[in-house]
Amino acid sequence: MKILTFLTVILLSFQNTGAQNIDFDKLIFEDISCYSSKVNIVEKLGEPLKIYNPNYECGFLSSDEQMKEFETLEYENIKFTGNNEDKFIIEEINFNNKSTSITYSNFQLNSETTLSDLEEIFGTIITNDFKNDSGIVIVPNENKIKEDGFQFVIKDGKLISIMYWSPC
Secondary structure: OHHHHHHHHHHHHHHOOOEOOEOHHHEEEOOEEOEEOHHHHHHHHOOOOEEEOOOOOOOOOOHHHHOOOOEEEEOOOEEEEEEOOOEEEEEEEEOOOOOOOEEEOOEEEOOOOEHHHHHHHHEOOOOOOOHHHOEEEEEEEOOOOOOOEEEEEEEOOEEEEEEEEOOO
């Protein structure tokens, strides 16, 4: 049932013509842009807790599909995945720590961000089909060449994580 709800949300989000697309350049974590070099990330955040190859089956971060290697730099509440050629993208940020936040344009996104806040920031986003006040909202990238975006995971009416998304 969760997979069906997830797929419904994805399909509806792409049909929603009133939604504003996300501008990856405006997504910043502690002075690190959404796309950054490994050197810049390590310089700002220090050595990661863990470095590994994610080995995704498909998508824009799949070594097999893209025919190049990717690695993940894992920190306490954030992961960056990429390579030296393409840079690293914020793959996931968890807001389980109240002090964790990310900036989008002039807005702070954190564990207190609500679905209404996201609607204000990104335009009209899907508000139906959220069972038990939880669900996933995908805001597609404004770059029409690459059909990727971010998933905003909502639980109990609050933002709990943001995850990079690309089609398989």
